[in-house]
Amino acid sequence: MREVAVIGVGLTKFGDRWEAGIKDLAAEAGLAALEDAKIISSEIEALYGGIMSSGRFTDQEHFAALLADQIGLKHISAVRVENACASGGSAFRLGYMAVASGMHDIVVVGGVEKMTDVTVNEATTALGGAGDQEWELSQGITFPGLYALMARRHMHDYGTTQEQLASVAVKNHGNALANKYAQFHRKITIDDVMKSKMIADPLKLLDCSSICDGAAAVVLAPMEIAKKYTDTPIKVAGSAQVGDTLRLASRDSLTGIAATRIAADKALAQAGVERKDIDLAEVHDCFTIAEVMGVEDLGFYNKGEAAKAIAEGETMIDGKLPVNTSGGLKGCGHPVGATGVKQVVEVVEQLRGDAGARQVNGAEIGLTHNVGGSGATVVVHVFRRAD
Amino acid sequence: MERGVAKTWRSANARYNLTGVQCTNCKTAYFPPRMVCAKCGRDTKMVEKKFSGRGVIYSYTRIFVPPHDFTEEAPYTVAIIRLEEGPLVEGHLVDGKKPEIGASVRAVFRRMYTEGSEGLIHYHFKFEIV
Numbered sequence: 001m002r003e004v005a006v007i008g009v010g011l012t013k014f015g016d017r018w019e020a021g022i023k024d025l026a027a028e029a030g031l032a033a034l035e036d037a038k039i040i041s042s043e044i045e046a047l048y049g050g051i052m053s054s055g056r057f058t059d060q061e062h063f064a065a066l067l068a069d070q071i072g073l074k075h076i077s078a079v080r081v082e083n084a085c086a087s088g089g090s091a092f093r094l095g096y097m098a099v100a101s102g103m104h105d106i107v108v109v110g111g112v113e114k115m116t117d118v119t120v121n122e123a124t125t126a127l128g129g130a131g132d133q134e135w136e137l138s139q140g141i142t143f144p145g146l147y148a149l150m151a152r153r154h155m156h157d158y159g160t161t162q163e164q165l166a167s168v169a170v171k172n173h174g175n176a177l178a179n180k181y182a183q184f185h186r187k188i189t190i191d192d193v194m195k196s197k198m199i200a201d202p203l204k205l206l207d208c209s210s211i212c213d214g215a216a217a218v219v220l221a222p223m224e225i226a227k228k229y230t231d232t233p234i235k236v237a238g239s240a241q242v243g244d245t246l247r248l249a250s251r252d253s254l255t256g257i258a259a260t261r262i263a264a265d266k267a268l269a270q271a272g273v274e275r276k277d278i279d280l281a282e283v284h285d286c287f288t289i290a291e292v293m294g295v296e297d298l299g300f301y302n303k304g305e306a307a308k309a310i311a312e313g314e315t316m317i318d319g320k321l322p323v324n325t326s327g328g329l330k331g332c333g334h335p336v337g338a339t340g341v342k343q344v345v346e347v348v349e350q351l352r353g354d355a356g357a358r359q360v361n362g363a364e365i366g367l368t369h370n371v372g373g374s375g376a377t378v379v380v381h382v383f384r385r386a387d
Numbered sequence: 388m389e390r391g392v393a394k395t396w397r398s399a400n401a402r403y404n405l406t407g408v409q410c411t412n413c414k415t416a417y418f419p420p421r422m423v424c425a426k427c428g429r430d431t432k433m434v435e436k437k438f439s440g441r442g443v444i445y446s447y448t449r450i451f452v453p454p455h456d457f458t459e460e461a462p463y464t465v466a467i468i469r470l471e472e473g474p475l476v477e478g479h480l481v482d483g484k485k486p487e488i489g490a491s492v493r494a495v496f497r498r499m500y501t502e503g504s505e506g507l508i509h510y511h512f513k514f515e516i517v
Contacts, residue, residue, distance in 0.1 A: 125454040134398065135419055139499070139511065140450060140457035141465050141477055148448035149467055149477075156446070156488045201449040249467050249475040250425075254446055 001100045003223035005233035005386055008037025009345040014214035014333040015183035022058050022114035023070050029215035029338075030071040030110050037219040037229050044219075045104040046077040050091035050111035051337040052084055056126040058114050067110060077104075084130035085286060087111065088216065088340025089241075089370030089379030096236050096381075099220045111341035112215035123211045127336070130373040132247035144208055144287065146248050146374040148200035151289035153254045155202065158304030160292065162202050166193035167311040168288035169206050169330050175317060176327025178357035183212050183333030193288075207288040209334035216341035218348070223386065231387060232352045237365075238271030238382035240264075246376040257375035260297035264369070264380050271365075271382035275299050278382075279363040280350055281321065282343035284371040285328040294369055295323060298380075317360060325350060325358045340370035340379060351385050392507060405494050405512045407474065409436040416472045440494025440512070442470040447486045460500050468492055468514055484516040491517050 010032025012025050020028070026049070034041070049064040060066070064078035081091035088111030095109035115123055128137035131146055141149075154160050170190055176182035188206060196205040219229075226233035242263040245251055251258065268275065281298065285291035296306045300321055309315065315323035326332055326346035329339055347366035349355045370379040398419070400406050407418035412431035415424060418438060423429050447466035450457075457463070464480040480486055481497060492514040499511040 120452065121455045121458060124452060125456075128454050136477060137454060139465065139477060139479060140453055140460060140463060142450055142452065142454055144452070145448050145450050145465060148450075149446040149465075152448060153446040153488070198449075198451050200451065203448075245425075249477050254467065 002102060004096050004099045004220055004236045005223045005226035006218050006236065006344065006348050006383070007221045007226050007229040007233055008033045008039065008219035009348050010036055010217045011181045011342060011345055012215045013181050014335060015212050016116050017213035018116065020213065022054060022060060022063070022112060023066060025114060025213055025215040026067045026110055026112040027070040029112070029217040030067065030108060033108065033217035033219050034071065039106060039219060039229060041072045043106045044073050044076060044108055045106055046095070046098055047073060047108045047110065048079050048081055048091040048095045050081050050087035050089070050340055052082060052087045052113060053126045053129065053336070054114070057118055057123070073108070083377045084372035085284070085336050086340055086370045086372030086377040086379050087337040088342070089368065089381070090340070090377065092218070092341055092344055092381065093239050093241055093379055095220050096239050099222055105222055105225070107220045108217060109220065109341060110215065110217040111338040113335035113337040114213050115211045115335060116213050120211065135247055142200060144200040144203050147287040147289055148203045149248065150254050150293065150374070151202055151287070154289060154293065157255050160304070160307040162194065163190055164307035164311045165207055165288040165292065166190045168285060168291045169193050171310065171316055172285060172324050172328040172330035175325055175358060176331025179327050179332065182327040182331050183210060184327070184331050203287055203289070209286045209329035212333035212335050214333060214335035214338045216338045216345050218341060218344055226386070233386045234348045234351050234383050235386035236381060237273070237384045238267035238269070240266035240270065241377065241379045242266070244376050246373060248374045256293050256297045256303060257371065257378060259375055259378035260294060260369065260371065260380070261299065263378045264298045267380040267382050271384070273365055273382060277365050278321065278367050279365050280325055280347065280360045281323050281367040281369065282326060282328070282346050283323050283369045285324055285330050286334060286371070288330070290371065291323065291328065294371070298367070298369060317358060322360045325355065325360060340368070343368040343370060344381065347383050351383060395507060395509060402511050403496065405438045405440055407436050407438060408433040416474055418470070418474045418476045436472070438470050438472055442468040442492055444486055444488055444490045444492060445469045445475055446488060447480060456500055456502065466514060479511070479513040481513050481515045486516065493517050
């Protein structure tokens with residue numbers, strides 16, 4: 001296998017992008033990534049696009065081919081990748097594999113979701129398809145409902161409190177203040193979270209990531225030619241994807257996601273680094289409870305100990321382990337297909353030293369953690385500086 | 388969304404009667420029915436298994452923002468129940484006693500939702516705190 005580097009990244013502003021259709025969003029991020037990599041279109045051999053439900057949200061399927069054309073790529077291999085909220089991470093891993101295997105040299109990976117052209121109930125139905133439609137969604141169990149069931153049991157088993165969960169939202173909204181691409185630029189308090197509208201008890205509106213529009217893209221190249229394009233290539237040091245049952249109740253435990261633990265072990269082993277070497281992590285905080293379980297399952301905290309540590313500030317930008325410096329899904333918004341790729345963009349910017357007010361001092365190794373559904377797909381990547 | 392009746396009809400035995408399957412080799416019971424034992428793989432037979440409907444609440448939530456089909460039903464409480472035969476199963480809790488993890492429940496047969504004013508009426512097992 002060849003070593004692979006990220007040589008370019010691009011993002012759109014996340015949020016209610018009423019002026020932009022799905023094609024506009026995808027092209028905006030794609031062109032920004034090509035510009036960042038200073039690459040000419042004819043060098044690009046393949047495109048992988050992470051999109052959860054363009055059909056349900058915009059009536060448009062067959063999206064990868066459309067996207068390739070939108071950013072001026074002619075006659076290339078273009079593939080849409082769908083793994084619910086892990087669509088972006090899964091697309092990134094396929095792009096990585098395509099370059100690592102030697103099949104392709106320059107590959108673009110994109111992620112996009114245009115969610116605000118449908119009603120909230122319709123979007124809730126579409127997102128519910130990330131779980132087991134036949135037994136969960138068919139009984140009215142929404143996606144927030146699944147995480148609420150996990151949160152309730154986590155609170156029961158470990159004494160996790162709603163205020164501790166709220167502290168995840170407060171931290172991530174705080175980080176988003178320094179990210180111009182984030183949907184939310186508003187400082188919030190524990191009290192704001194506690195008083196926000198109930199969605200699925202105990203999860204309130206500000207415990208949940210938002211339904212919004214946005215796109216992200218990166219350009220990958222074999223390490224041996226990466227320096228031709230950039231002085232700061234970022235190496236994809238470890239890549240793992242692990243699955244589990246789609247249906248939450250089919251699993252042994254509701255207080256964690258087993259696939260996260262296994263994927264982290266695999267990705268870290270490939271990268272040859274230990275957990276203590278990680279300088280920052282982008283963790284899949286689709287709900288506040290998801291970040292708590294995420295940092296536990298990734299092995300940064302023992303089970304039941306993360307919520308207290310987060311509330312005490314250990315995962316803030318200047319803390320022991322900065323988590324979601326971008327603002328996470330909570331602060332940036334969660335345009336589903338874009339999220340896994342956006343996480344990569346954040347880690348690359350941090351490792352390049354380009355993160356501005358969000359910069360983690362001396363960051364050399366970073367990790368991304370992207371979860372599909374209630375944990376049926378988990379994608380973990382480890383990145384490190386390669387200059 | 389309007390759908391054909393077959394989608395509901397084909398799983399009626401499981402939905403109406405809380406019927407799953409059991410592995411003839413390791414005796415693990417499953418709900419919903421599945422073709423292959425998650426432990427033994429495909430070298431074993433699965434036979435139909437009707438559950439007693441008795442169990443305890445493993446976790447629960449009250450849903451305030453529903454999917455499209457449940458607009459008229461919200462808010463409603465759903466739980467994951469540990470059935471006495473072993474498996475976890477998700478289902479609605481009928482209104483009544485305040486839910487608590489560990490509370491005993493029994494399965495009951497109820498209306499779930501109706502597709503619009505003239506569509507199919509969906510029935511399903513739900514759980515009642517005893």
